[in-house]
Amino acid sequence: MPHQAGSSAQRIRIGLTGLAFAFLLVLLGSIISRSSRDEAANTVTQAVSNEPSEPLAELGVAPGASTDEANSAANKE
Structure with missing residues (x-):
């Protein structure tokens, strides 16, 4: 097999x-x-804010x- 120049x-x-x-x-796969x-992080952030x-x-x-106790304490002040 001869060696070709290119x-x-x-x-x-x-x-x-x-x-x-x-x-x-x-x-491309990384992007x-x-x-x-x-998108998943945005969904989780929205779910956490509703907790x-x-x-x-x-x-x-x-x-x-409880929420009732907290509301009544806030109304008394």
């Missing part, structure tokens, strides 16, 4: 093209993954004022 340059060019393609593919995580102010008290783990 074969090594062609191999380098093909290799670099493949690396560039792989890099762009990973970059898609990040956008779906951002009660004393979640341990609602579970009965820690003492806390």
Whole structure:
């Protein structure tokens, strides 16, 4: 098999093209993954804002004022 003059340059060019393609593919996957995580984070943030102010008290783990007691205390002042 004789050595051709342009074969090594062609191999380098093909290799670099493949690396560039792989890099762009990973970059595109990262962008898609990040956008779906951002949407999920926004959904979680909205859900957390609707949670009660004393979640341990609602579970009965820690003492806390119920909403009726808190409202009546606020009205007395």
